[in-house]
Amino acid sequence: MDSLTPGLAGHKGLRGEILVELKKAQPLTAQELAERHRVTANAVRRHLKELEAEQLIEHDREQRGQGAPTFTYRLSDRGEALFPNGYQAELTAALDFLAKHAGRDAVRRFFEQQFRRRADEILARLGDAPFEQRVAAVVEFLGREGFMPNVSNDAGHLRLAEHNCAMHAVAQRFPEVCDTELQFLTELLGPGVQRDRHIVSGCNACEYAITPGARDGAPPPEEHA
Numbered sequence: 001m002d003s004l005t006p007g008l009a010g011h012k013g014l015r016g017e018i019l020v021e022l023k024k025a026q027p028l029t030a031q032e033l034a035e036r037h038r039v040t041a042n043a044v045r046r047h048l049k050e051l052e053a054e055q056l057i058e059h060d061r062e063q064r065g066q067g068a069p070t071f072t073y074r075l076s077d078r079g080e081a082l083f084p085n086g087y088q089a090e091l092t093a094a095l096d097f098l099a100k101h102a103g104r105d106a107v108r109r110f111f112e113q114q115f116r117r118r119a120d121e122i123l124a125r126l127g128d129a130p131f132e133q134r135v136a137a138v139v140e141f142l143g144r145e146g147f148m149p150n151v152s153n154d155a156g157h158l159r160l161a162e163h164n165c166a167m168h169a170v171a172q173r174f175p176e177v178c179d180t181e182l183q184f185l186t187e188l189l190g191p192g193v194q195r196d197r198h199i200v201s202g203c204n205a206c207e208y209a210i211t212p213g214a215r216d217g218a219p220p221p222e223e224h225a
Contacts, residue, residue, distance in 0.1 A: 008082050011056075014039065015047050019075070022057065023083060023148070024163045025204055027072035048073055056082070084146025088169040095174055108176040115184040122188060131212050134188055135160075158210040160185075165199045165206065172200055182208075 008016050017037055022028060030048060034041040051057045056079035061069040099107050122137050129137075135151060135158065142149040146166035152159045171177050178200065185193045185208060192211025197203040 011082075014043070015051065018044065018047055018051065019056065019079060019082065020148075022073060022075050022079070023204075026074035027060065027062065028074075029070050029072050033073075051079075055079075083148070083164045084166045085168065088167060091167070092170050092173055095170065099174075104176070107174055108180070111174075111177050111180040112183070115180045119184050119187045131189070135210070138185065138188055156212075158212060160208040160210055161197075162199075162206040163204070168199060175200065178206075 008019060011019055014037060018033055021033060021036055028036075030041045030044045033048075034044045037044070048057065048059075052059065052073075055076055057073050058076045059071045059073050062072045063069050095107055095110070098110065118141065122141060126134060126137055138160070139149045139151055142162060146164060148163035150161055150163070152161070165171060167177055178195075178198070182193065182195055189210055190212075194209045195206060196209055197205060197207035199206050
């Protein structure tokens with residue numbers, strides 16, 4: 001299981017795992033959660049009842065297929081707040097002030113400067129490291145920043161998923177941060193980076209399709225039988 005974030009320190013074991021799983025793939029039923037964690041549905045329901053009593057999750061009735069409606073669960077606003085949020089209220093207020101007095105272009109330049117600094121730090125450390133090490137460095141950085149990242153490989157095509165937006169409120173108010181994040185990933189991993197899912201648009205994760213070998217115009221690596 002992914003390491004629990006600081007906000008989840010009081011919810012260890014299956015309780016914490018349920019909260020993380022809902023963060024990644026909500027809404028889910030008790031049976032779906034049980035299958036993912038290889039426990040009984042009754043064991044999951046006990047934790048769901050406790051988490052709902054703490055107002056960390058909420059349920060809805062959803063029609064799936066021809067049977068009776070089933071209960072599905074998702075994080076409440078209070079549950080979402082357990083995950084890193086990057087001091088969103090303070091940052092949003094500061095950016096509102098900057099936009100009011102210097103214009104939206106100043107906000108864009110601010111994000112570009114921040115991501116540029118981080119990209120330079122990573123590139124200086126990596127040097128001419130191979131693509132796999134660049135991906136690992138990006139995942140490590142995003143993990144430290146609270147984005148709950150993971151990378152999967154689907155038939156040779158990489159997918160980078162960020163299951164938590166550490167600046168969700170900021171991104172809703174200033175989508176420039178999302179644009180500069182894409183530029184940051186392109187700088188580190190090459191032009192073959194494309195975002196096809198977006199938390200701000202209502203998805204459970206921001207997901208990027210990554211084509212290896214596209215950095216600096218290099219041809220993709222040869223496939224071996």
